[in-house]
Amino acid sequence: MAGRDEPTAKGRPRLRIQNARKSFDSRVVVDVGDLVFGEHPIEGLIGPNGAGKTTLLRLIMHSTALDHGRITLLDGNGAYDADDGRVLSNMRTHEIVRLGVVKSNQVIQDFEPLTIYDSLLLAVATRRDERPYRVLSENRLWRQHAEEIWEYVDRSGFGRLTGYAKSAGEKKLLDIVRCLLLKPKILLLDEPTAGLPGEVRDRLMSFIKELATQRNISVVIVEHDLNVIWTLSDYVHFMAEGSVILQGEPDWLRGHKTVVEKYLGTGHVRD
Numbered sequence: 001m002a003g004r005d006e007p008t009a010k011g012r013p014r015l016r017i018q019n020a021r022k023s024f025d026s027r028v029v030v031d032v033g034d035l036v037f038g039e040h041p042i043e044g045l046i047g048p049n050g051a052g053k054t055t056l057l058r059l060i061m062h063s064t065a066l067d068h069g070r071i072t073l074l075d076g077n078g079a080y081d082a083d084d085g086r087v088l089s090n091m092r093t094h095e096i097v098r099l100g101v102v103k104s105n106q107v108i109q110d111f112e113p114l115t116i117y118d119s120l121l122l123a124v125a126t127r128r129d130e131r132p133y134r135v136l137s138e139n140r141l142w143r144q145h146a147e148e149i150w151e152y153v154d155r156s157g158f159g160r161l162t163g164y165a166k167s168a169g170e171k172k173l174l175d176i177v178r179c180l181l182l183k184p185k186i187l188l189l190d191e192p193t194a195g196l197p198g199e200v201r202d203r204l205m206s207f208i209k210e211l212a213t214q215r216n217i218s219v220v221i222v223e224h225d226l227n228v229i230w231t232l233s234d235y236v237h238f239m240a241e242g243s244v245i246l247q248g249e250p251d252w253l254r255g256h257k258t259v260v261e262k263y264l265g266t267g268h269v270r271d
Ligand SMILES: Nc1ncnc2c1ncn2[C@@H]1O[C@H](COP(=O)(O)OP(=O)(O)OP(=O)(O)O)[C@@H](O)[C@H]1O
Pocket: 024, 025, 029, 047, 048, 049, 050, 051, 052, 053, 054, 055, 056, 106, 271
């Protein structure tokens, strides 16, 4: 097996989650033995309400601490083999973001009092390690990155840069565009399409598909809109009662008895 001095071939950025456990009030809500995200450009993570999907993503970002376990970034540049990598579970969230692991939020984020323009400029600044006060007091960054910011705003379906994000859908979309402008290696999307009009959802998803396939970003999407999962994902992980119990290609998984019994047949609600 190759070590640090013998890089493996360039591959996709991946996350490996090993022996990860999280309890709330003595109740185990995540218990994952060995799971890898990022073997495919777009992977779905599905499962009933309360299965532990959001908690698992929060554990990756270290916005929630593990009880025990290890989460590692294998960043796809060939520097690490499958047993090595950067251990995220010891880092703080902003350090994880700097390494290229970024998550959008299931619960709507309020960006006010920042305008759309300032929120996105801050994402570019974060990526470049610029100090926020300089970003908001000078237009230099904007001049350098205007074309890129506009491309992301337009391609994601947001379509404007002035004023504030007001509606729930706009706030959600702004959160996602902000994540994209951070230029992630791994992008975790927690119910990205909830609250978005159909045409915006389709535009956003085709942009994300393009980013995943052409710019080598590994995307993990948690969704209850299963049309999004079945049409967009290359591979799907099915989570129930804290564990990923089935994995496979969408067409195989959607017909699986366990998925039908535990999820598809039971009904589920969005946030
Ligand atoms: N901070 C917390 N304190 C106590 N319990 C929590 C906390 N966060 C999550 N839980 C519980 O952990 C379990 C898993 O929740 P989680 O939000 O991860 O599920 P989910 O799969 O994302 O569900 P949904 O599809 O409804 O978003 C639930 O029973 C939830 O009530």
